[in-house]
Amino acid sequence: MGSKETHKPDSVVLTRREGAVATVLMHQPDNLNSFTPELRAGLAAALEEAGEDRSVRAIVLGGSGRFFSAGANLKRGTVGTESIRDILIHEYKPMFDAIVQAPQPVIAAVQGGAAGIGMSLAMACDLVIMEENAFLLCPFTNIGLVPDGGSTWTLTQAVGHRAAFEFAVGGDRMPAARARELNLANRLAPPGEALATAENWAAELALKAPLALTATKRLMRTANTQSFEDLFLAEAEAQEACGNTADAAEGIAAFLEKRPPRFTGE
Numbered sequence: 001m002g003s004k005e006t007h008k009p010d011s012v013v014l015t016r017r018e019g020a021v022a023t024v025l026m027h028q029p030d031n032l033n034s035f036t037p038e039l040r041a042g043l044a045a046a047l048e049e050a051g052e053d054r055s056v057r058a059i060v061l062g063g064s065g066r067f068f069s070a071g072a073n074l075k076r077g078t079v080g081t082e083s084i085r086d087i088l089i090h091e092y093k094p095m096f097d098a099i100v101q102a103p104q105p106v107i108a109a110v111q112g113g114a115a116g117i118g119m120s121l122a123m124a125c126d127l128v129i130m131e132e133n134a135f136l137l138c139p140f141t142n143i144g145l146v147p148d149g150g151s152t153w154t155l156t157q158a159v160g161h162r163a164a165f166e167f168a169v170g171g172d173r174m175p176a177a178r179a180r181e182l183n184l185a186n187r188l189a190p191p192g193e194a195l196a197t198a199e200n201w202a203a204e205l206a207l208k209a210p211l212a213l214t215a216t217k218r219l220m221r222t223a224n225t226q227s228f229e230d231l232f233l234a235e236a237e238a239q240e241a242c243g244n245t246a247d248a249a250e251g252i253a254a255f256l257e258k259r260p261p262r263f264t265g266e
Contacts, residue, residue, distance in 0.1 A: 011027060011042070012026070012027055012028050012036070012038045012039045012042045012043075013025065013026060013027055013039065013042040013043050013045075013046045014027045014064065015046050015049075015050070017056075018199065018203070019203065019206065020055060020056060020057035020058065020203075020206035021056070021057070021058050021059075021060060021199055021202040021203050021206055022050040022053065022056045022058075022059050022060070023059075023060040023062065023195070023199060024043070024046045024047055024050060024059065024060070024061050024062075025061075025062050025063060025064050026039060026043060026062070026063040026064065026068075026069055027063075027064040028064075029063075029064045029065025029066070029067070030065075031070070031073060031075075032065070032066075032067040032069065032070035032112075033063040033064065033065065033067055033068065033069040033070065033118065034069065034070040034071060034072060034073040034074075034118070035069070035071065035072055035073055035092070035117065035118070036073050037091060040091045040092060040094075040095060041091070043095050044094035044095045044097075044098055047059070047061070047095060047098035047099060047102065047106075048094075048098045050102070050104075051098055051101065051102030051103065051104065054210075054265065056104055057104055057205065057206035057208075057210050057213070057265075058104050058105050058106075058107065058202035058203070058205045058206045059102060059104050059105070059106045059107070059202070060106075060107050060109055060195070060198045060199050060202050061099070061106055061107070061108050061109065061121075061122075061125060062108070062109040062110075062111070062194070062195045062198065063111070063112075065112075066111065066112045067111065067112035067113055068108070068109070068110040068111055068112060068113060068114040068118060068122060068134070069114055069115070069116075069117075069118025069119075069121060069122075070113070070115050070116065070118055071115045071116020071117045071118040071119065071139075072116055072117055074143075088148055088149075092117065092148075092149060095121065096120075096121070096124050096149060096150055099121075099124050099125055099126075100124065100221060103210070103213075103214040103217070104210070104213065104214070104217075105126045105127060105202075105205055105213060105217060106125045106126050106127070107125060107126065107127040107128070107129060107198045107201060107202055108121070108122040108125035108127070108128045108129065108198070109129050109189075109194040109195045109197070109198035109199075110122050110128060110129065110130040110131065110134050110136075110176075110185070110194055111130075111131045111134055111191075111192070111194045111195070112131075112134055113134055113135045113136070113137060113173070114134070114135075114136050114137070115136075115137035115138075115139060116137070116138070116139055116140065116149075117148055117149040117151075119136050119137060119138055119149075119151065120147070120148065120149025120150060120151035120154070121149060122136070123136075123150075123151055123154040123155060123158070123184065124149070124150060124154055126217060127186050127201070128179075128184065128185045128186055129185065129186065129187050129188070129189055129194050129197050129198045129201070130176040130179055130180070130185040130187075130188055130189070130194065131176065131188070131189050131190065131191050131192070131193065131194045132176055132177070132188050132189065132190060132191060133176065133191050134176045134194070135173040135174055135175050135176065135179075136167075136173070136174040136179055136184065137171075137172075137173050137174070138151065138155075138167050138168050138170075138171065138174075139171050140168070140171075141168070141169050141171055142171040147168050151168075152164075152168070155167060155168065155184075157224050158182070158183060158184055159182045159183070159184065163182060176188055187201070207260075207263070208263065209242075209245075209247040209248070209251060209261070209263040209265075210247075210263065210265040211241075211242055211245055211247055211265060211266075212242050212247065212248075215238040215241065215242055216238075218238075219231065219234060219235060219238060222234070245266060246264060246266045247261075247263045247264065247265065247266060250262060250263060250264075251263070
């Protein structure tokens with residue numbers, strides 16, 4: 001399958017396909033991809049659609065323009081009578097659920113910066129690529145708010161309480177190099193190359209056995225909420241399921257025959 005783009009001229013989200021890789025781009029560059037209601041709904045729908053498509057084996061999440069996302073659109077405020085709590089649960093959480101629940105690995109491609117709940121969105125992804133001149137920003141306490149978008153969990157799980165707390169209450173920009181040191185970013189890319197680097201990595205992952213990738217993601221997503229014994233048993237169940245697939249037979253045969261495997265997802 002060649003490259004295919006699907007979007008309307010006024011879309012706040014752009015999507016494209018290149019082989020088995022789906023790229024989803026937030027597309028409100030004039031406001032640094034800050035989250036309007038339209039962007040929240042559109043991004044959740046696009047991520048859900050990519051996740052449900054079994055021909056998609058890896059997903060890349062990025063932003064148009066010079067910034068990944070500046071987070072909540074504070075200029076618009078909280079319109080209407082709905083509470084902040086309800087907006088987070090009903091309008092923001094579906095975007096995060098789509099990332100976490102997608103069977104495919106989701107790679108964030110961060111250029112410019114990821115701030116506020118935009119940072120939280122990047123941290124919710126399975127893998128993160130940042131451009132060398134990009135930054136992460138957790139500015140909530142600077143404006144009298146608390147970190148949201150699940151970032152108190154993702155940051156603490158990634159770097160531990162002290163480093164996560166320092167970042168959360170400091171309100172300072174974290175350069176890409178420091179994010180890489182703390183493993184908040186997996187890889188760094190030259191300026192202007194985050195998206196291409198992420199798509200190339202996604203294409204590599206798309207060659208692997210999709211059922212095994214899905215099972216591995218689910219196991220590791222729940223690792224911090226289970227005991228060693230429970231996770232060991234869950235691994236055994238997943239290994240039993242994967243071991244009886246055509247992909248496992250193909251993978252072993254390819255290894256013995258010293259050739260690249262051809263996985264079908266069956």
